[in-house]
């Protein structure tokens with residue numbers, strides 16, 4: 001009944017062999033050890049699970065057993081292991097999740113939802129930025145990061161046409177970038193907590209970046225709370241603050257106000273790099289696939305014409321939606337999702353799995369499964385369409401970039417809206433091209449907080 005797996009070395013376990021792209025290393029190990037195999041991560045026993053059926057059996061069928069988060073050292077410092085994303089599983093988490101989900105849903109569905117207007121404005125600015133390069137090659141990633149950050153900041157703290165000149169916004173973007181760079185590399189203290197005594201600077205530098213991020217989020221939240229009106233739809237802080245007041249007035253709910261307010265940190269960190277990395281991959285795939293880009297543009301031209309793209313256009317844009325889904329499938333920006341942990345002794349595929357085991361679901365094994373997709377390494381939006389040109393529901397259901405089960409992405413709904421508006425808006429306004437002198441692009445990703453593309457250049461021209 002022992003779970004098979006490669007042997008590591010003392011103290012470090014298998015960590016030194018994870019390589020730059022652990023999800024790809026795990027694909028190789030799966031060939032030898034199967035859909036459930038063990039790897040020692042420093043002081044933590046871990047299992048890697050692969051294939052849609054196995055991942056579903058763990059995260060959905062035995063959902064409660066596999067919905068914990070590991071006691072990684074830095075996670076225990078975030079709100080005393082009571083944060084929504086990294087906190088332990090239990091009643092507190094379930095309540096937090098319900099609240100977070102309701103607030104996001106109410107905001108996204110409100111008739112006064114300002115998302116469309118915000119993205120429209122940001123797409124206009126982004127294309128203006130692109131135009132400044134006058135057809136010469138440039139790397140669009142930092143402009144995309146800034147635009148996505150601007151929308152996220154306004155969703156959280158309120159619509160502001162002058163947001164880019166706002167000092168607090170600039171701080172927010174800077175510190176979010178640092179947080180991503182810092183945590184992306186992974187902190188060895190997480191899996192070898194004793195290292196903090198040997199290399200205390202590893203801990204101090206994490207605490208410094210975290211402190212800066214928390215300070216920016218808290219200061220912005222406080223400012224909005226001070227001008228709170230019971231209108232609930234101004235921005236996410238209003239929604240969160242309203243529930244925090246309810247929770248404080250009703251101790252029987254079993255939550256404290258800070259459990260609710262801390263969710264602003266979850267939303268801002270989870271919704272920034274994921275979306276900007278996805279859009280960056282999208283622009284790269286469009287530059288590399290001009291015929292597909294042309295088809296997207298033609299569909300937008302026919303259905304939307306010259307007005308701005310709105311969410312209500314989505315059902316009439318199957319090719320555009322298929323292309324976005326294909327970008328998210330092939331780029332798979334969070335291939336190992338966020339590490340899970342078992343909440344009790346349990347079983348998976350006949351193996352006993354002990355309580356507290358780290359669980360790494362390798363979603364790359366699903367997004368790149370030959371049995372599901374046939375040619376998973378080919379960029380081909382048509383795979384999501386039926387013969388009638390409409391979306392193929394069965395294929396769309398195979399798409400798993402937002403994970404599964406109780407802890408699946410909380411922001412999926414909002415993320416899908418935002419990625420659609422950004423992507424369709426950019427392609428409607430700008431033609432993206434590969435620089436002529438460039439032979440081709442690399443599609444190798446580099447694993448970090450998200451899997452990013454290698455730096456790349458495009459040329460862009462406004463459509464007339």
Ligand code: HEM
Pocket residue numbers: 084085086097104266267270271272274275278333334337338339340401402403404406407408409410411412414415419
């Ligand atoms: C393209 C964009 C996005 C992708 C691909 C993505 C994907 C994911 C994945 C794979 C997870 C891990 C789930 C698990 O543990 O199994 C996750 C968690 C999470 N995501 Fe997203 N996400 C995106 C955007 C967003 C946005 C915009 C928000 C917030 C507005 C958000 C909020 C969260 C939160 C709070 C969690 C933790 C959920 C929990 O532990 O219960 N995400 N996301």
